[in-house]
Amino acid sequence: MQVSRRDFLRLSLGAGSGTALAGLVASGVNLAPAVARAQELRIKGAKTTPSICPYCSVGCATLVHTIDDRIVNIEGDPRSPHNEGCLCPKGAAIFQLHVNPNRPTQVLHRAAGAADWAVWDFERAMNRIAELVKKTRDETFIQTLPDGKLINMTPAIFALGGATLEIEFNHIHQKLMRGLGVVAIENQARI
Numbered sequence: 001m002q003v004s005r006r007d008f009l010r011l012s013l014g015a016g017s018g019t020a021l022a023g024l025v026a027s028g029v030n031l032a033p034a035v036a037r038a039q040e041l042r043i044k045g046a047k048t049t050p051s052i053c054p055y056c057s058v059g060c061a062t063l064v065h066t067i068d069d070r071i072v073n074i075e076g077d078p079r080s081p082h083n084e085g086c087l088c089p090k091g092a093a094i095f096q097l098h099v100n101p102n103r104p105t106q107v108l109h110r111a112a113g114a115a116d117w118a119v120w121d122f123e124r125a126m127n128r129i130a131e132l133v134k135k136t137r138d139e140t141f142i143q144t145l146p147d148g149k150l151i152n153m154t155p156a157i158f159a160l161g162g163a164t165l166e167i168e169f170n171h172i173h174q175k176l177m178r179g180l181g182v183v184a185i186e187n188q189a190r191i
């Protein structure tokens with residue numbers, strides 16, 4: 001049994017989407033054409049740009065659809081030999097990495113003991129981070145072990161990186177951390 005897009009929307013909205021959808025699927029209705037049609041409308045006239053999911057080292061291929069330089073959709077690239085158009089749940093949500101009204105766009109700082117966040121300008125935040133890193137490193141740096149072995153490390157700083165950052169950033173970040181003597185380094189990008 002086929003269902004038109006109009007029927008699909010009417011049933012979904014009229015009877016409560018969860019109940020209506022479950023009922024349609026249970027009665028053997030094939031929703032694929034309606035879903036495909038809705039998808040087609042969403043990317044109609046969009047420019048398609050091949051890209052790669054940034055979240056992990058699998059590097060699944062994606063297609064990014066844009067209209068007037070705004071991303072309207074991101075999906076798996078079916079031409080890819082290793083993900084064949086599929087994305088895991090995390091990768092399937094890449095759209096929200098770019099288009100998300102809840103994403104913070106300013107540096108927020110909550111002072112010790114304070115209940116509220118304050119907006120800091122970027123320069124001030126970077127200076128404060130640099131100040132605390134230097135202070136912590138100076139106070140905790142271990143140059144040699146009791147037996148005289150040279151180790152040049154600090155156990156007081158932990159570095160966490162993520163695959164949503166570019167590989168170039170992660171590479172430089174690792175170099176900076178190792179240069180500071182940080183040994184507790186974790187990074188999803190596995191570099």
Ligand code: SF4
Pocket residue numbers: 053054055056057058059060083086087088089090091092
């Ligand atoms: S879609 Fe999932 S498995 Fe593929 S690169 Fe992204 S996070 Fe990794």
